[in-house]
Amino acid sequence: MANQNTLPLYQKNWIKHRFSRAMDSLVLLLLFMLLGYRVCSHNIYTFPWFVAFLCESWFTFTWITTISTKWTPAKTTTFLDRLFLRVPELPQVDLFVTTADPVLEPPIITINTVLSLLALDYPANKLACYVSDDGCSPLTFYALVEAAKFAKHWIPFCKKYNVQVRAPFRYFSDEVTANKNDLPEFGQEWLKVKEEYGQLCRKIQNAAQKSNPCQLLGEFAVFSETQLRNHPTIIKVIWENKEGLSDGVPHLIYISREKRPEHPHHYKAGAMNVLTRVSGLMTNAPFILNVDCDMYVNNPKIALHALCILLDPKGEQEVAFVQCPQRFYDAVKDDAYGNQLVALPMYIGGGFAGLQGIIYAGTNCFHRREVIYGLSPDEGVQNSKDFGFTNGTLSEKELVHKFGTSRGFIESATHTLEGKIFKTKDSLLKSLDLEAESQVASCEYEYSTAWGKQVGWIYGSTSEDVLTGLEMHTKGWRSEVCSPDPMAFMGCSPQDNLGQMAQHKRWSSGLLDIFLSKHCPIFGTLFGKLQFRECLAYIWITNWALRSVPEICYAVLPAYCIITNSSFLPNKEAGMWIPATLFVMYNISALLEHVMTGLSVQTWWNNQRMGRITTMTSCFFGFLDILLKRLRISDTVFEITKKDQPSSGGSNNKNVGRFIFNESLIFLPGTTILLVQLIALVTSWWRWLTLVKNERAYGVGEVFCSAYLVICYLPFLKGLFGKGKYGIPLSTICKATVLAFLFAHLCNGTATN
Ligand SMILES: O=c1ccn([C@@H]2O[C@H](COP(=O)(O)OP(=O)(O)O[C@H]3O[C@H](CO)[C@@H](O)[C@H](O)[C@H]3O)[C@@H](O)[C@H]2O)c(=O)[nH]1
Ligand SMILES: [Mn+2]
Numbered sequence: 001m002a003n004q005n006t007l008p009l010y011q012k013n014w015i016k017h018r019f020s021r022a023m024d025s026l027v028l029l030l031l032f033m034l035l036g037y038r039v040c041s042h043n044i045y046t047f048p049w050f051v052a053f054l055c056e057s058w059f060t061f062t063w064i065t066t067i068s069t070k071w072t073p074a075k076t077t078t079f080l081d082r083l084f085l086r087v088p089e090l091p092q093v094d095l096f097v098t099t100a101d102p103v104l105e106p107p108i109i110t111i112n113t114v115l116s117l118l119a120l121d122y123p124a125n126k127l128a129c130y131v132s133d134d135g136c137s138p139l140t141f142y143a144l145v146e147a148a149k150f151a152k153h154w155i156p157f158c159k160k161y162n163v164q165v166r167a168p169f170r171y172f173s174d175e176v177t178a179n180k181n182d183l184p185e186f187g188q189e190w191l192k193v194k195e196e197y198g199q200l201c202r203k204i205q206n207a208a209q210k211s212n213p214c215q216l217l218g219e220f221a222v223f224s225e226t227q228l229r230n231h232p233t234i235i236k237v238i239w240e241n242k243e244g245l246s247d248g249v250p251h252l253i254y255i256s257r258e259k260r261p262e263h264p265h266h267y268k269a270g271a272m273n274v275l276t277r278v279s280g281l282m283t284n285a286p287f288i289l290n291v292d293c294d295m296y297v298n299n300p301k302i303a304l305h306a307l308c309i310l311l312d313p314k315g316e317q318e319v320a321f322v323q324c325p326q327r328f329y330d331a332v333k334d335d336a337y338g339n340q341l342v343a344l345p346m347y348i349g350g351g352f353a354g355l356q357g358i359i360y361a362g363t364n365c366f367h368r369r370e371v372i373y374g375l376s377p378d379e380g381v382q383n384s385k386d387f388g389f390t391n392g393t394l395s396e397k398e399l400v401h402k403f404g405t406s407r408g409f410i411e412s413a414t415h416t417l418e419g420k421i422f423k424t425k426d427s428l429l430k431s432l433d434l435e436a437e438s439q440v441a442s443c444e445y446e447y448s449t450a451w452g453k454q455v456g457w458i459y460g461s462t463s464e465d466v467l468t469g470l471e472m473h474t475k476g477w478r479s480e481v482c483s484p485d486p487m488a489f490m491g492c493s494p495q496d497n498l499g500q501m502a503q504h505k506r507w508s509s510g511l512l513d514i515f516l517s518k519h520c521p522i523f524g525t526l527f528g529k530l531q532f533r534e535c536l537a538y539i540w541i542t543n544w545a546l547r548s549v550p551e552i553c554y555a556v557l558p559a560y561c562i563i564t565n566s567s568f569l570p571n572k573e574a575g576m577w578i579p580a581t582l583f584v585m586y587n588i589s590a591l592l593e594h595v596m597t598g599l600s601v602q603t604w605w606n607n608q609r610m611g612r613i614t615t616m617t618s619c620f621f622g623f624l625d626i627l628l629k630r631l632r633i634s635d636t637v638f639e640i641t642k643k644d645q646p647s648s649g650g651s652n653n654k655n656v657g658r659f660i661f662n663e664s665l666i667f668l669p670g671t672t673i674l675l676v677q678l679i680a681l682v683t684s685w686w687r688w689l690t691l692v693k694n695e696r697a698y699g700v701g702e703v704f705c706s707a708y709l710v711i712c713y714l715p716f717l718k719g720l721f722g723k724g725k726y727g728i729p730l731s732t733i734c735k736a737t738v739l740a741f742l743f744a745h746l747c748n749g750t751a752t753n
Contacts, residue, residue, distance in 0.1 A: 009082050009083055009311060010076050010309045012075070013077060014073070014074050014354065015074065015075055015350060017347070020347065023585065024070065027582065027585050027586050027589065028067060030582040037575045038052070039053075041573075041575070047566075048566055051553055055557075058547075065536045069352060069536065071354075072351065072355070074353045075353070076481060078484065080304055090123060092283060093126060093127055093288070094283055094369075095250075096130050096272065096279070096290040097130070097290075097291055098272065098275075098290075099293035100134035100135050100640055101137075102135050104643065107139055109492065110143065110293040111144060111200075111204075112167040112170070113167065113293055114147055115150070115151055118249060119300065121304065123247075124246055124247060124248045124249060126285075128282065128283040129252050129253070131252070132255050132271040133255065134256070134257070134271055136231050144254055145219070145238055146200055146203055147200065148238050148239040150200045159247065163300075164298075164300065165298060166296075167297070167298075169197075170296065222234050226256075228259070231258065232438070233258040233438040235256075235278065235437050238254055251282075253278070255274065255278055258441060258442045258443045263444065267464070268362070268457075268464060269459050269464035270459070272456065273457055274440070276372055278441055280369075280413060280416070281406075281409055284416060287307070287310060287367065287368060287369065289303065294643045297488070298327075298487050299484055299489075302484065305482050305484045306322040306324070309480045317377065320368060320371045320473075320477030321472065322365065322481075323360060323364065323366075323479060323481055324481070324482050326345075326489065327342075329490045330644075332656055334600055335606050336656070336657030337610060338611065339500045340493060343593050343594050343607065351537065355531065356478050356531045357473065357478040357534070359466050359538075360472070362463075362464070363465075364488060364489040366482075369416050372455070372457075373403075373417055374455045377476045403449060403450070404445050404449045409436075458519070462637070462638050463507055463514065466541065467510075470524065470530075471519065473531075474529060476529035494642065495644045498664075499642055501617060505618040505639075506636075508548075508618060508619040509621075509625040509626050511622075512543070512623060513636065514542050516626065522539070524538070545620075548619040548623050552673070555612075555673055556673070556676060558701075558702040559676045559677055560747050562687075562698055562703065563680055563747040567698045567699065568702070569705075571698065571700065590608065591604045609714070612709070612713075613670060616669055618666065620669055661726070667719075667728060671719075671732055671736035672735075672739045673709065674710065677706045677709045680706045684702075684706070
């Protein structure tokens with residue numbers, strides 16, 4: 001029998017998506033045929049023909065990166081039972097939670113996430129939870145203080161009855177849970193804990209309603225003279241597991257880093273780096289789990305599953321981070337706004353997993369602290385990990401240049417990089433050298449150090465997550481997906497199209513920023529250790545915003561052709577079946593992927609439609625944002641997504657899924673494209689009445705494309721006639737009308753020339 005201790009702790013299985021592969025290849029073949037057909041049709045070289053050729057070349061290139069990414073998907077299985085045989089003592093894990101705004105991110109959501117983390121199925125004396133509050137909010141702090149009191153009842157309750165969902169708002173929203181357990185005392189305890197949770201919520205609600213939430217007395221006095229962007233560091237140990245009880249409540253620490261108006265704070269990446277340093281001084285766990293404030297733990301054993309991968313003999317040498325999928329609760333029916341990201345991560349994410357590894361998605365991710373400190377895999381496998389910190393080969397100056405001036409931090413980082421166990425000091429509070437911790441959380445600490453460049457979360461993009469993961473892959477690390485059943489984490493997705501559009505704009509601009517920077521994946525392959533197909537996959541993802549330009553051009557082509565009585569599709573010749581088959585095949589393939597993932601046909605359609613709308617609006621604005629940033633006209637900002645208070649009783653509101661509009665310019669391109677198509681369709685109808693068939697240069701293809709776009713933009717069409725927030729503002733309609741008629745006029749101009 002094989003030695004139990006040498007058995008792998010996880011296994012990677014390759015999935016065979018044969019059907020999906022066949023369909024994708026067919027689509028690629030058709031794209032090549034279309035391009036070939038265009039090149040060969042010398043007799044009809046026209047302007048729209050040429051524009052179509054350029055756009056389709058881009059689509060073909062994107063499709064090649066898509067196929068390459070999806071081609072060899074993989075899934076991992078973890079073996080929890082083997083973990084305990086291999087590791088007699090579980091390692092420490094530091095838990096990071098970020099929050100930034102008590103209004104957009106209600107503290108009740110944050111504390112639910114924190115409670116679910118504190119209640120992980122893991123020895124409590126091996127956990128420490130650090131909450132970064134970029135909102136510097138006494139309310140958030142108050143909520144955490146109260147939550148820590150409640151945790152003393154909540155955690156034993158969860159562990160005693162093996163509760164699965166350890167975020168109380170979710171657990172108590174399900175009335176049937178009370179009857180699931182037959183133990184007589186369960187019902188009573190359930191009621192008691194529920195009542196306590198109710199009290200906790202009421203306390204927080206009451207505090208939120210006061211203008212001065214906590215009277216700013218005692219512990220809260222530090223908040224009395226703070227402003228959002230101008231305040232000193234606040235670090236508070238809310239709860240300390242002093243006795244080191246493995247079944248107690250883990251440490252809970254609140255951190256609001258120093259902010260000064262003249263210092264850039266680098267948004268979430270900056271917050272993560274402060275958390276890394278403060279925790280380095282306090283607990284210095286070798287593993288870090290980071291979640292956004294809304295991502296509660298849905299599978300209490302998730303830390304154990306992730307450690308199976310990170311502590312596996314092979315994983316230990318190769319895997320930098322373990323990413324768990326993002327899923328959302330209270331999803332809008334049939335994914336009306338196309339932001340649930342279910343089918344896409346399944347195919348694309350699975351594909352990434354089969355290559356060098358999944359991207360880092362910013363939340364639900366387990367990191368190795370040493371990798372965050374910039375370690376490469378070849379340094380990691382050296383038998384004696386000695387970087388010359390202790391024997392003094394690395395000069396004091398180099399260390400300070402890398403990690404900053406804190407002696408304590410350099411010492412703890414040295415421990416981490418040399419693979420030594422960090423001996424936690426007797427007591428957090430006793431060791432709490434506030435000066436040292438405040439020093440590493442100050443806004444000047446990172447100046448002329450490697451933080452944000454080679455160490456920690458990398459700065460320069462609003463998609464700091466993908467950038468940080470890419471840097472790790474470029475160093476040669478791999479990453480793995482961990483998706484045990486039940487789903488590891490659940491979070492909150494935007495509940496309306498405004499949130500969805502802002503989020504996609506931030507993602508697409510942040511990703512394009514990466515592509516255009518010195519961290520570009522192409523350089524990663526040329527000069528680093530990013531594997532070729534992983535590079536293609538990163539190109540696929542970072543080019544999102546660029547896609548908007550050819551898509552908008554392609555969307556106005558049918559209208560252009562109808563208005564100018566020309567054509568861009570091989571309408572009348574034998575080649576017509578190529579684009580027609582391409583359209584049908586592409587849609588069937590996407591539809592089947594949705595259905596096979598267990599999603600409805602309506603969800604497929606909503607995703608298709610939102611795909612068109614998002615690319616031409618949010619991604620286009622993401623593209624413009626980066627253009628302005630490169631021209632040094634304006635910088636990109638991290639707009640926080642609003643997290644709605646959890647709904648009770650489900651949403652049967654008839655307006656769910658409807659688009660809402662405001663004065664934002666983001667609605668202008670969509671409205672204009674819709675109006676242009678409407679003008680084209682009216683023109684086409686008029687031509688149909690007045691021209692004989694042979695005089696019409698365009699055919700069914702162009703009219704179909706125009707009509708298809710109108711159907712995709714149905715939410716905008718409804719918006720033209722909607723009232724209040726459901727209607728597109730008159731000013732936007734006027735601007736769009738002017739643009740649309742200008743376009744029609746220019747078309748006519750080019751046609752008569
Ligand atoms: O200045 C800031 C801004 C944001 N955050 C936190 O960042 C997280 C993510 O922000 P959110 O508005 O929820 O953005 P999402 O689009 O939902 O987040 C996704 O995309 C981000 C990158 O754009 C990643 O950082 C996230 O982890 C990922 O879940 C939240 O916990 C915020 O509190 C900060 O700590 N400081
Ligand atoms: Mn979020």
